[in-house]
Amino acid sequence: MEHIVIIGNGISGVTLARHVRKLSDKKITIVSAETDYFFSRTALMYVYMGHMKFEHTQPYENWFWKKNRIELKKGYVNSIDTDNKTLLFAEGDTLVYDKLIIATGSKPNKFGWPGQDLNGAQGLYSKQDLDSMEQIAPDNKACKRAVIVGGGLIGIEMAEMFNSRNIPVTFLVRESSFWNGVLPEGESQMINRHIKNHHIDLRLSTNLKEIKSDGNGNIKSIIIEETGEELECNFVGLTAGVSPNVSFLKDSKIEINRGILVNRYLETNVKDVYAIGDCAEQHEAIGNRRPIEAVWYTGRMMGETLAQTLCGNKLQYKPGHWFNSAKFLDIEYQTYGWVFGERGRPEYEKHFHWKHEDDTKCITVAYNKDTKAFLGINTFGIRMRHETFDTWLTEQRDVDYVINHLKEANFDPEFYKHFENQILETYNNQMQTA
Amino acid sequence: MSNKLNHSMSLASPDAFHISTKQKFALGIGLVGLLILALALFNVNLPNTALFLTLAIGLISVGIVVYSREAYLTKLEGIKNDGTWFKSISSRGFWGWALGIILTSFYIVLYFYPQYLGLAKDGAPNTGLVGLFDPLSNLLSGRNASQWFVYGSLYTIAILAFGYKFILKYRHNRYQQIRTMSVMFFQLGFAFLIPEFMYVMNNDLPYYDLKSVWPLNYYLFDEWSVKGFLSNGNLGLALIIFGIVSTFLITPILTYKYGKRWYCSWVCGCGGLAETAGDSFRQLSSKKLSAWKLERWLIHTVLVFSVVMTTAMVYSYLGKDSNNFWLTRDVFITSVIVFLTIIFAAVMYFRGKELGKDAKAGAIGYAVVIALLLFMHFTSTTEQLFFVKGTALRSTYGIYIGSIFSGVIGTGFYPILGSRSWCRFGCPMAAILGFQQRMFSKFRITTNGGQCISCGNCSNSCEMGIDVRAYAQKGENIVRSSCVGCGVCSAVCPRGVLKLENDSMEGRINPTEVLLGNDVDLMDFVNKK
Numbered sequence: 018m019e020h021i022v023i024i025g026n027g028i029s030g031v032t033l034a035r036h037v038r039k040l041s042d043k044k045i046t047i048v049s050a051e052t053d054y055f056f057s058r059t060a061l062m063y064v065y066m067g068h069m070k071f072e073h074t075q076p077y078e079n080w081f082w083k084k085n086r087i088e089l090k091k092g093y094v095n096s097i098d099t100d101n102k103t104l105l106f107a108e109g110d111t112l113v114y115d116k117l118i119i120a121t122g123s124k125p126n127k128f129g130w131p132g133q134d135l136n137g138a139q140g141l142y143s144k145q146d147l148d149s150m151e152q153i154a155p156d157n158k159a160c161k162r163a164v165i166v167g168g169g170l171i172g173i174e175m176a177e178m179f180n181s182r183n184i185p186v187t188f189l190v191r192e193s194s195f196w197n198g199v200l201p202e203g204e205s206q207m208i209n210r211h212i213k214n215h216h217i218d219l220r221l222s223t224n225l226k227e228i229k230s231d232g233n234g235n236i237k238s239i240i241i242e243e244t245g246e247e248l249e250c251n252f253v254g255l256t257a258g259v260s261p262n263v264s265f266l267k268d269s270k271i272e273i274n275r276g277i278l279v280n281r282y283l284e285t286n287v288k289d290v291y292a293i294g295d296c297a298e299q300h301e302a303i304g305n306r307r308p309i310e311a312v313w314y315t316g317r318m319m320g321e322t323l324a325q326t327l328c329g330n331k332l333q334y335k336p337g338h339w340f341n342s343a344k345f346l347d348i349e350y351q352t353y354g355w356v357f358g359e360r361g362r363p364e365y366e367k368h369f370h371w372k373h374e375d376d377t378k379c380i381t382v383a384y385n386k387d388t389k390a391f392l393g394i395n396t397f398g399i400r401m402r403h404e405t406f407d408t409w410l411t412e413q414r415d416v417d418y419v420i421n422h423l424k425e426a427n428f429d430p431e432f433y434k435h436f437e438n439q440i441l442e443t444y445n446n447q448m449q450t451a
Numbered sequence: 452m453s454n455k456l457n458h459s460m461s462l463a464s465p466d467a468f469h470i471s472t473k474q475k476f477a478l479g480i481g482l483v484g485l486l487i488l489a490l491a492l493f494n495v496n497l498p499n500t501a502l503f504l505t506l507a508i509g510l511i512s513v514g515i516v517v518y519s520r521e522a523y524l525t526k527l528e529g530i531k532n533d534g535t536w537f538k539s540i541s542s543r544g545f546w547g548w549a550l551g552i553i554l555t556s557f558y559i560v561l562y563f564y565p566q567y568l569g570l571a572k573d574g575a576p577n578t579g580l581v582g583l584f585d586p587l588s589n590l591l592s593g594r595n596a597s598q599w600f601v602y603g604s605l606y607t608i609a610i611l612a613f614g615y616k617f618i619l620k621y622r623h624n625r626y627q628q629i630r631t632m633s634v635m636f637f638q639l640g641f642a643f644l645i646p647e648f649m650y651v652m653n654n655d656l657p658y659y660d661l662k663s664v665w666p667l668n669y670y671l672f673d674e675w676s677v678k679g680f681l682s683n684g685n686l687g688l689a690l691i692i693f694g695i696v697s698t699f700l701i702t703p704i705l706t707y708k709y710g711k712r713w714y715c716s717w718v719c720g721c722g723g724l725a726e727t728a729g730d731s732f733r734q735l736s737s738k739k740l741s742a743w744k745l746e747r748w749l750i751h752t753v754l755v756f757s758v759v760m761t762t763a764m765v766y767s768y769l770g771k772d773s774n775n776f777w778l779t780r781d782v783f784i785t786s787v788i789v790f791l792t793i794i795f796a797a798v799m800y801f802r803g804k805e806l807g808k809d810a811k812a813g814a815i816g817y818a819v820v821i822a823l824l825l826f827m828h829f830t831s832t833t834e835q836l837f838f839v840k841g842t843a844l845r846s847t848y849g850i851y852i853g854s855i856f857s858g859v860i861g862t863g864f865y866p867i868l869g870s871r872s873w874c875r876f877g878c879p880m881a882a883i884l885g886f887q888q889r890m891f892s893k894f895r896i897t898t899n900g901g902q903c904i905s906c907g908n909c910s911n912s913c914e915m916g917i918d919v920r921a922y923a924q925k926g927e928n929i930v931r932s933s934c935v936g937c938g939v940c941s942a943v944c945p946r947g948v949l950k951l952e953n954d955s956m957e958g959r960i961n962p963t964e965v966l967l968g969n970d971v972d973l974m975d976f977v978n979k980k
């Protein structure tokens with residue numbers, strides 16, 4: 018029986034294992050050094066906030082794995098001997114595979130800041146990160162202030178976490194406005210205001226210079242690059258993005274760049290070795306996507322696709338229309354298709370922007386200024402239906418059609434106020450003046 | 452392990468989730484109100500009961516109102532679940548167990564030892580807690596209070612005050628607000644005030660909470676109840692007809708259109724308490740597959756029991772001679788069997804394939820009911836049903852299901868089993884509505900394509916113990932008989948994945964293999980098989 022070995026028990030690896038089991042009788046082993054069982058990484062914040070216990074982040078009960086004959090091995094892979102198809106573990110033992118799938122995810126970026134390895138300077142990615150956060154910042158007595166470096170999705174989640182325990186937060190963002198490398202200006206500005214309304218000390222266009230030690234390996238303060246200001250704090254969240262967790266492959270024959278290089282079949286340069294999820298890097302980016310996609314959904318899709326290939330139905334990784342979502346404190350965000358911020362926006366892309374007067378809801382619709390083709394939508398504080406936008410993108414609807422039919426895409430709970438008419442009115446006014 | 456998780460047994464609560472000074476003050480006010488009730492309970496002689504009762508109710512309500520305003524209005528609108536699993540009371544910690552024991556004891560005294568609440572025997576004046584409520588009862592209906600009046604009053608106050616809290620907690624969510632106003636209205640009007648006024652109008656009528664439908668209202672068709680109604684002219688007749696119509700006509704129509712939520716989380720009193728006072732405990736329901744299995748056995752067993760028991764009770768007071776009254780024992784038992792057979796046949800014909808393995812369990816259940824009814828018909832005497840006294844059968848149901856299951860366990864165990872253990876494991880009404888919801892209703896919770904991140908907030912907040920995430924992460928709609936449609940899963944979802952909807956029956960149940968977001972070819976390939 019063919020032995021499929023998966024390194025990493027995150028969403029990519031587990032999705033792959035589940036689908037291989039559905040399609041075949043192959044022997045499956047999932048290796049992880051992080052936890053015994055699969056959990057949802059995206060839910061770690063809710064454990065710290067007390068919304069859930071850690072066990073609630075595990076989507077499957079513990080008996081699930083045995084019942085589905087998916088073996089779980091806890092161990093840290095030191096290196097891979099692809100010639101002999103063998104994994105060498107830090108614990109000293111080995112494991113032989115027929116097909117190997119690397120799904121080791123990411124690790125938080127560190128940019129060589131002085132003091133970045135002190136106790137209390139960390140990202141939030143793994144279960145271990147959560148545990149040490151709990152230890153260093155259990156409350157506002159042990160942690161007088163937390164500083165977060167990097168204005169992205171994890172950064173704002175961390176800010177929300179500290180806020181829930183009344184720990185004062187200073188949020189250092191390199192850009193001139195929150196996440197404006199991705200979000201258009203109007204949305205980014207709205208989120209800036211929302212962050213400040215939560216009494217988070219948001220510092221835009223601000224960089225970290227260094228983290229100072231108290232002499233015992235713990236954090237005493239940080240210094241801000243621009244002003245030289247010293248801020249006393251006990252925790253520094255490093256949330257300036259993530260990069261593929263592939264350093265253990267340095268001495269192997271598997272080709273790596275920033276991530277593990279794969280073709281559209283998710284194959285590496287070595288036969289019978291594949292990579293999926295955050296750690297995989299496409300030789301060439303697919304459409305508007307980045308070569309490395311560190312997103313929950315893409316990891317899942319790669320797992321679904323590769324399972325087909327492994328079970329005899331060779332398929333390319335061909336993701337459909339782009340979508341994503343996040344939550345910025347109390348404001349939900351969804352996106353379908355492509356809407357670019359200032360940076361990297363194609364010359365033909367134009368935006369229609371509508372914002373509600375309460376400053377917590379807005380939408381941005383991107384369209385081609387020449388053909389009027391609908392390109393994508395960002396929606397804040399209003400839920401939209403994935404299926405509807407997926408269909409409209411496939412049907413290549415134009416922007417007029419989308420704005421006029423926005424009601425069909427609404428996914429807000431019953432009795433919620435609707436804004437489609439207001440949006441349409443704003444749209445018509447803007448189009449007339451333009 | 453996260454060291455935070457073990458704190459909940461601690462009294463001192465070293466967590467950061469302290470309550471503010473104002474909240475402590477509010478708690479104090481509420482406790483003074485409870486203290487007055489406790490003093491009355493222990494027979495301290497309070498001079499002016501009307502004044503002290505007003506004071507007690509007022510202080511408790513003001514305490515809850517002030518506490519809630521401080522908890523929610525000092526923050527921006529949004530999901531307010533911070534620290535739920537750290538607080539002792541809402542995570543089966545010391546205070547959770549303490550509250551559970553107090554509530555359970557209260558229910559035991561209420562159901563089985565009302566004399567300790569001060570209920571007088573043989574026309575003597577009430578004392579204690581029941582005596583304290585005399586002025587209010589006299590004001591409403593001109594008679595002295597009973598233990599049930601005390602219970603009803605406290606129940607109503609709890610739904611109103613904690614309903615207010617819930618509305619503030621979800622002040623960004625109109626579905627939650629309107630739904631909560633609905634349960635507050637039905638409790639205050641239908642369960643509390645209208646029956647009192649009906650008594651004033653006609654004091655021979657049995658107590659009838661119009662929204663309490665058979666089989667939840669298991670005594671509606673008891674002999675004393677039916678006689679009570681029938682001996683009261685047109686009003687009584689209208690009421691008993693309304694009772695029958697609400698079970699066999701109104702309920703199926705509304706459940707078809709809106710799912711069982713129209714009742715369970717919008718109208719029902721048990722549901723009303725669970726959604727308001729019980730909200731802090733909703734996360735405690737078990738989401739294990741084994742709990743679901745237990746639920747299915749338990750609730751359907753209660754349903755069988757309740758159908759057989761009710762049929763037997765009606766049967767016991769019907770005659771054999773059609774000259775006296777057209778509805779004889781023979782006619783009645785035949786129509787019940789025919790009715791059940793039609794339902795069973797229709798379900799098997801239209802939904803048999805969908806049911807799969809469950810069809811067998813359904814057939815066994817049907818056979819058991821019919822066998823029991825026939826057995827009863829051929830062995831009963833005027834006194835005995837199933838070889839036991841008819842009244843004994845009925846009182847067994849009353850004690851074990853009506854009192855112990857729904858009251859002592861259902862509500863007393865709120866802080867241990869979550870707020871809906873009665874609704875989930877025991878309520879025969881929920882079983883019937885749920886069956887229809889699964890088989891024949893427009894209601895479902897729609898999953899939004901591929902947007903689920905498996906975080907588990909939905910499952911965690913499901914008071915009925917449904918593992919919502921298991922469906923959402925597969926892109927599958929949630930069509931479960933137990934779902935009461937409270938909408939909290941949808942509210943807490945951080946990615947806007949869940950929506951409660953009434954839509955066409957077609958495609959309502961949509962098992963998918965590959966989620967939206969992939970290339971269309973792959974989805975077609977896998978989903979078609």
